[in-house]
Structure formats: C-alpha cells, structure tokens
Amino acid sequence: MILTKTRISVAGMAALAVASFVYMDHLGLETGVMEHVRTVSMAVPDTNGLVVGSRVLLRGVQIGHVTDINSSAEGVSVAMKYDDGYRIPAGSRFQVDNLSALGEAYVAVTPDTESGPYLANHATVNPAEVTVPTTFKELSARLTRMLEQIDPDKIQDIFHELNVSLPDDTQVLGNLNHAGELLATMITNQADSLTTLLTAMQPLLLRSGTVPADLANTTPTIAQFGSSFGDLLNGIRFAQQRGPTTVGIRDGASPFLVNLQGFLDKNATDLHTLGVDLLPGVRAGAAAMSTVNVGQVLDNALAATDSGDSLTIHLHMPGK
Template sequence: MRRATRLRLLAFLLIGAVAVVHAGVRYAGLGSLVRSDSYEVTVRLADSGGLFDRAEVTYRGVTVGRVTDVRFRRDGVDAVLAIERDRRIPSDLAVEVHNRSAVGEQYIDLVPASTGAPYLAAGDVVQESVTSTPIDENDLLVSIDRFVRSVDTDDLATVIDETGIAFEGVGDDLQRLIDGGAALVDAAARSLPATRELLQSGRVVLETQDDQAQLISGYLGDLAGVSGVLSDQDGDLRVILRDGSLAAGQLKILADDLAPSLEPLLADLVDLGDIAYRRQDGIEETLVALPWALASAQTPGREGRAHFGLALAQDPAVCQEGYVPVSEWRAARDTTHVPAPDSLGCDEAAPSVPRGSPAVIGRTGAGDLGRSAAMGSTSGSSRSWRTMFTVPLLGD
C-alpha cells in the first residue's frame, strides 16, 4: 500500500472519530458521563403521560435538559430531570408534559410563575399539585367511542337532512357573507390605530366615571326614589294619561278661542310691566305698608263700636291772601283750559304762616315747619315706608 493511500485512510479515520465523538457529546449526551455539567431535580407526577428516558426538558421554548430516569412509586411517577447547570430557572413554576406530535414524542415544559429568585437547585422536588400530563390516547378513544354510540342515528339523520334543506340554494348568500366578513376584517385591520386610540381615550372616560361614582350613585338613589313615588301613584298616572288627551283637546280649543285677544293682551301687559318696573320702589313700599295700614284700621273698632277723634282747629291757619278770590272761582263743570297766573302766591307775612319762601312750593326756610322739614329726605330708602307711621303728617 502506498504511503499516500495510508495517509488518506488515517485522515479519514481521524475525521470519522472526531465526528462520532462530537455527535455523541452533542446529541447523545455522552459528555455527562465524563463530567457533570447539570443538576438533578425530581418531578412528582400522577402518571407518566407517555414520558420516557432522554425526553427533552424545555424552558420558554428552549431545551435546558433531559429526563434521565422515570421511576414508579405507589401513588404516581417520579421523573428525574437533568438541567444544565448554567440555567437559572425560578422554583415557582408549573411542570407540564406535552406531546410534540400526534404520534407521541412527549417532553416536559417548565412554565414559570415568576421571574426572580429563588431558583431551582440540585435535589429540589417539584410537587404533584403543580404538574399536568396530557390525556391518555386510550382514554380519549374510549370517550369518543362512548360519545359516538350515545348519538341516535335517526336523530342524526334528521339533523343532517334539515341542515341540507336549510343551506340549500343559499350558497351565493353564504359566499357574500364570507366576503363581507373578510372585508370587515380588512377594515378593522386598517382601523386598528384608531381603535387603539379609542380604547385609550375610553380609559380616560372610564376614569372620569370612576371619579364621579359617588355622584352617580346619589343620582341613581334619587332616581330610585322618584321611581318609587311614580310606582305608588301608578293609578293616578294612568288616569292622567288616559284622560289627558281629552283635557289637551279642551286646552287647544281654549287657546284657539283666546288667540285673537291674546296678542293685544300681551302687548298691553308689556306696557303695564314697563310702568310697574319704573315704579318698583313705590309698589314695594305700598305692598309693605298696606298690610300694616289695614291691621291698624281695625284698632278703632272695639266691642262692636267704632272710636274716632276729629280735630277741627287749624293751627296755624291756612294762607288765603294772594290767591284767586272765592267769588272768581270757576264752576266745577267748567273744563276749559285756562292758563294759571304766574303771580299767585301767599302774600301773608312770614310770622303768621309757617312757610319758607312765600312763592316757592316745597322749599324750606328759616323756621319752616312744613312736611319736608318734619320728615326729612326718605325717598329711595329701604326704610322710607316706616316714616308714614313714625312721623306726624303736617300739612303745607
């Protein structure tokens, strides 16, 4: 054998050995026989669920170890897991046995309930209460068989026939319905940003409603009270609703009859209201003083008799000089317009008549005992009406 051939064979053997060793260490786990790079955790299961040695152990979808042993115990199964030492897995977790495919190939999935410490360590035991296994195929087939046997074939045939009749000739409608559903889904997808914004804005609205919860609760309580009153008065309300249409008809007839005169009346009321507004202070004083005056008018009548006094003396006397003589007074029936002379006025001397200026009515002067001097200025005061009853009324 040539030297070159021997070198090629030696190189081929070395490459094959390296490949076998790599496959054994990488895929067969032979490296664990040489060095311990994992820690063992025991999982207590109600049953194996088809679990076998060398089954994978995953954490968040990543392989982190394998099942090294499945041991039976009196009330279940213990599965020993060899987990890679550099994997930190929270001890607060759930252990689930799943089928990788329809033909089996079970594996264990570690589902964490938290993300922090404490972490799994060598010798830890996961209790059965946080584990689950897939449904046994035999139990599933038996349950399906029982379900199929429980269905009455005649009733099933009736359902199939009626379903066929129901969908007969509606293929186009179903197609339009499916197409419309697809269009609806597309529109919803296009409106997804707006929908998200709406949901975020809705949160603000809901928070506002939460802040107003006490107010809304009080409003609903008051509404419940009103509803209770309406419920108690149900009979009267029914009478009103039954006879209300007749009353409404009569009111309409009345409104139609009043329509011709209502407009002038309202126009006159506007003028009357304007007059009352301009004389608001006087009306207020009248309304305040009138009850007092009426009550005072009842005091002279006592024991069925009326008591009054009459003073005939005029002191001081009325001024008569400087005015139209009595012989020249106009008759009461004479209504012609005659200008008043500007020269009329009291000509008597000041000591005999208690007035100020003899030519100006209402003016006060030295020694004035007239009404203005006695009462003072009370116009516009909120208490001016009291002067009527607390100050003597002296004539001019």
C-alpha cells in the first residue's frame, strides 16, 4: 500500500514537472529542455554594452542570444547559442552594435554567401570577421581630448564677435527663422532630387576603399608640392610688383571700365531703342548675305585676272 502511494506521488510530481515545463515553454520562457540549438563563441576587445541575454540577429531576424560573457587580460569571450534550424556560413561577419545611443546591444550576423561551409557546433569565430564599432567610452575619451585642446579665450572671442555681429533688434531672429523655413521647404521640395543624388553617390562611396591608401601615398610629395607652390606664389607676387600689370590696371583698364560703365548706365535706354530698331534690318541683311554664293564671286574674280589686263608681281625673299 505504501509502495503504491509512493509511486502515485512520484508520478504526480513527474506530471507536475512536465506540465510546468510545457507551460513555461508555452509562455516563451527558455527552459533548456529538448532545445535544438548550436553554440558559437567569439573574442572581442570590448563588449560595447553586450550582456547575457542580448539578441543574436541574422540579417535582422533573431535566431538566438548571448549565453555567457567572460573577460580576461586579452579581451572578452562571448558565447552564444542559436536555433539549429539556421545555418551560418563560416565567412560571415559578426558585429556588436546598438539600436541607439541608449538602446540595447546585439550581435548582428551578416553572411557573405548562402552556401557553405557552415559554422559547426561549438565553433569559434575568426577574429578577423568580428567588428566592434567605436564604444561610448572611446567617444567620451576623444571628446575629452578635443575639449582639452580648445583655448577658452578663443571660444570667448568667437562668441563675442557673434554677439557684436548680431544686432540687438529681435528682427534678426525673425529673419533667421524665415531662412530656416525656406531651407526646410527647399529640402522638402528637392527630396526626390536629393534621393537621386545620394543613390548615384552610393556606388562611388562603395568604390572609395582605396582613397585612404592613396592619400597616404601622397604624403612624401606633399612637402615638395608645398615648396613648389610657394615658389609659384612668389613668382606671381614678383611679376605683380615689378611688371606693368598693376600700373596698366590702375591707369588703363580700371578707368576704361569705369567710363564704360558710366556710358552704359547713361545710354542704356537709347542703346536698347537703337538695337530694337536695327534688329530687323540686321536680320534682313544677314538673310540676304546668306544667299550670296561666295564661291562664284571668287571664281569671277579669278577669271577677271586672265583677260590680260592684270598685273603680276613676283616677290623674292632675300636668301631664297
């Protein structure tokens, strides 16, 4: 009798445990029971906000999450597991990213191909395929270094000049507001054109990977170019100071342009009337001239020289 009660109790506990696991699975809670998953690990220099439970996304689709994070002197080891229904190619790129400045961190997996070979279970990702963007700590450090290089007196001078340039009248604020509205309207109206421009620039930017190396290769020639350009500027300055250019502009071209501008300002109306009156006659003359056979005129002129009444002159160059 006691044995029967024991069996019933054990069976009841087992049934309760099974029901509990089924219920937790129904709620979406991970129990680890009868899971079909694969595990993979990677080494990163900084977690960049990753925590246990951070999502693993394959082309934006969640396939798993981070299960363990261990730090060491060499870096941080991140372990992940994902549904074995997904196959990750061995050459896929792993990137630790954030949804926003305050958003959660996640691991983005971007395959370069759909074919194999694929990552095996318990595989370790090649460090060359792992990317960690600039962390907030690095951004803060760079911002601090930049602020340390700023001279407070110069910043104060800049704001002082801005204060002097802006009048006390509040009308300037209205003008700035109006300018901002016009700019916003222009951007809205030109949205399609801007989209076309950015779309056209995208292939160029994708092919700009060699630009940093090319700029670095120009470093040895920059100094020589600067010296040669300085010599060119010195030559231009010498020609300007010693040559007649300055005197010619000051005493010749400049007074002429001033007088010409005055003449045009004074007689612009009369010149317009004269041009309008002469335009029909000029057009008629041009139309008549277009009917003249210039070739026939030249033939007649050459034929007239064969009548015997022409004079032929022979010129001999010295030494020829």
